[in-house]
Amino acid sequence: MLNNYPLLAKVESPSDLRKLPRQQLKPLADELRAYVLDCVSKTGGHLGSNLGTVELTVALHYVFNTPEDRLVWDVGHQTYPHKVLTGRRDRMLSLRQRGGISGFPRRDESEYDTFGTGHSSTSISAAHGMAMAAKLKGESRKAVAIIGDGAMTAGMAFEALNNAGIPHGGLMGDLLVILNDNDMSISPPVGALNKYLARLMSGNFYTAAREGAKSVLKNTPLYEFARRFEEHTKGMVGPGTIFEEFGFNYVGPVDGHDLESLIPLLENLRSRPGPQFLHVVTKKGQGYKLAEADPVKYHAASGKFDPAVGFVKAATPPKPTFTQVFGEWLCDMAEQDAKLVGITPAMREGSGMVEFHQRFPTRYYDVGIAEQHSVTFAAGLACEGLKPVVAIYSTFLQRAYDQMIHDVALQNLPVLFALDRAGLVGADGATHAGNYDIAFTRCIPNMAVLTPADEAECRTALTTGYQHTGPATVRYPRGAGVGAEMTKPLTAWPWGKGEMRRHSARPQTHGRGTPRIAVLAFGPLLYPALKAAEALDASVANMRFVKPLDLELVVELARTHDALVTVEDSCIMGGAGSAVTEALSAQGLTLPVLQLGLPDEYVEHGDPVKLMSLCGLDAAGIEKSIRERFLSAPLLRSVANE
Template structure:
């Protein structure tokens, strides 16, 4: 679509422009905003379904509140595309999630309208409470609004924020965006509770009549809380969870009726104290393919906006699979032969591949909701009772469960297998999702094994080895495909702490950990052709290190290069140098990996090049050994 095909979209460069529209024009603007998001994401992939679901809510919030003076905090933030477009980033939106472009999530340094950065779930209420408290301390009459999804509400941090805000009686508005979906359908008792509220016919019928009268009679707005409490207690016949936390509960309301939303939000601005508005939305709203298959269209990749046909990557069945598929197929194989094996995921069964086990053995696969700490401690309980839990959590999300790993798993020596998907540079999701720190934060824990497969066969064998009862066991692997099409090999136990000499040499020893070893192998081969004899060692384990291998490297080589897809600060390279120092070896060493800074969005290959461990970067480093 060209600019001329839009009546309203290109007239709105800020929320101030949005507030000049009439209510009827606002409806038209929302339609155009949704169309623009679909057109943009068809060519430049991103989080589609969640952003389509909050178009009207986003417009209503900016229409009613005086942003950026009033603060909007988006939980996770993958639903904030409409927010970015409204707040002056429409013309730069084509660079969303691209190198040097817009972040795919709210980012404080990007815009004054991004009141708090996002990327991980359940943070918005605590952050909004802090912002609201600061405003009160300064005597500022600004509003703080947290928008949180029902999936993110399953995280414990969200309830910590609700509990604190209710007790403090802080002037805060929480918008509960209830679409019954995270990436996969939501699970748990909270989902059922919200469903009972939203589907109570008697309550909703009377509530809707009450709202209608209140809109016509401003004086009755003062009775909102009393009416709401009577309705909820009388018709739901149960105490309201949010009211019990001292939040005034309002709703549920239609999240796609922008007129009603603006009226309700205007009323809520006048009510002091902690408030929660329950908004019902449809993920993927307004685009039928996204509404029909909400899991796929959470982030569908490139697609045809007219037909909904998604781009395929081709393939004839002989191409290497995604690591997550190998994990999913492998845990199913292991579970068939060992009835103690179970799978655990914090709301990512499709993303991590556990949906494969879930389909065949649903009783042995547990989606615990967006609750990483609980996922780890739940796994520890399973292990304490004799099960062999495979707890699959994305690397950057495992950061949220660090104490659970130490206190509940490692300290007790429990055989929990922690599979860290998306380890290393993940690409377009940017700094909040890069799996940079897991090697560093895991290897500091006593009595834990930290391993990384170089290919799919190694992943299978490490999973098999971990299932044999090796205590706390971490397996990290990257986002994307591996290198082996013949990956369905018989299982083989790998000796813990044993690396592999893949190639011998005399000039330099190159030690790698994990999938990046495949790039190292290419660089070593190229360097050999250009006159540098490089040995290549696949460490396999960041902890324990292969002492026999490292002693040989220390004795034979005056120069070493360590390559890892993780932070060089405290990573496996640091571990190798600690070993060399402890035993009196003094090689000249160079560490390649993620530098000591946060890495933004871009393709994986672009980011590896920036960090210096793409093929060219590794090759150039090896060639420094040329005599």
């Protein structure tokens, strides 16, 4: 494979890169871009963002003494070129596969991955911490945060800027923040004048002149005039005033694909102490015409594709995903109820809200990568009689937990949380897995928690949660379900009620024979549970609600069976199974309960079907766990329940 990439074949690490003559860096960047495209076409993964950071990655590793100088990549979905240059070139075909390299930075994967990322807007905080640690330890090194313009919409990024631009105990960290602006949403087109002024403002002459003028004019009436003139002048060529006010020296905007400008600019900034801010403009999908033309579509590849052809639709239409089911439900409910408003924290496409945005533009709110704001904003809308639906990934709701408790649940406001990507998410791995939402939502007073088993139930669960007079969450997984047929009418479940899906023909034994077992399934694992139950002749309940739990059904199953098994695609600790055992304890019922769910560990990236099997949550795994627990040894049951 490397025969087509002669320069890249020579680069085993950034130290090899730094040995190359500068005139070879552009051809190297071209090879690197082609190599990343080649690899992603075979593995799937993030594409457009990685193609856009090729030159920036080359320049950073060429100028900075990595890994001694720290690079922190925000989100981390743009680090494939970084991985190639830092010793993982030959492992790129294992990207996002079990046992292979991650699609995001990981500290345990490489010393060049200085901070693990996956969620947005953490880079400046982390790099600031690293820069201050270097000062406290007396070490001379730089910390660089590379953050995208989307990630700059999050409050955490500005909290970090606010903290990093001031001295702490007289010390200032040597921090460089690079804003990778890949949407042209902030700056005007970059030209020769901008390039020249940016380089000038980063150089030693400008710095010395600026600081010298400050010292001369400081106690004169001209000082304030000079300060305002400088701000006004810099504001004419770039949007730097706000960053200057935070205490950073702003430089830019500059063309992030122009190595001849980037490298001397970074060299100048590397020699400068204190907080620096560099604004670079890049093009998402750079160098691949299909991705340049449609950066949203080519943000990520779900699987293999031919680079010469691009993404093509499958010959057979796939089953609708849970996300698509939500998007259709949102439009249908909005037609019926004018009070419905839809909110997303920067995930319009990912959450299935494109059609809703097109059809109901005045009722659609994309608040940017601001999960905390999205929840409190919804609370404010609910206070005024509207019915907010917050479409958010399970893993991202973690970032708005306080707002969920304090601003929504405490006031018992009717906000519906549509939690996409619940459970394992496959190739995106542990940073994006929605393993914990049952545990962290069911403990909140006033909060209802619904777990539909398939696409049809998802539509009904959303209607049920929406019609509830308080806050509710409806969780559903990534991808398609079993292909359940959906009805058009918007119907709701009886509140807090599950259903029996299978009745065991085996009699209750009271501990003196083969036990009669009931499986309580929460969510999509109903279907493997039914398959396992056929082999075991077990009863199966589709619980539908974690909270309020169908206590009547739980008690009935406990009284008519010798053992219970709970099954959920979420963490066992504090999950739905825990809710069942708590309910049994409160009723004074004691019988064996086997809780099956995701283990108390971070599950690695890989094929989701294989991962569920490894966690023992496919039909064979559920059957095996039940046999080992209840059918291979005498069953212990409390005589208090005889």
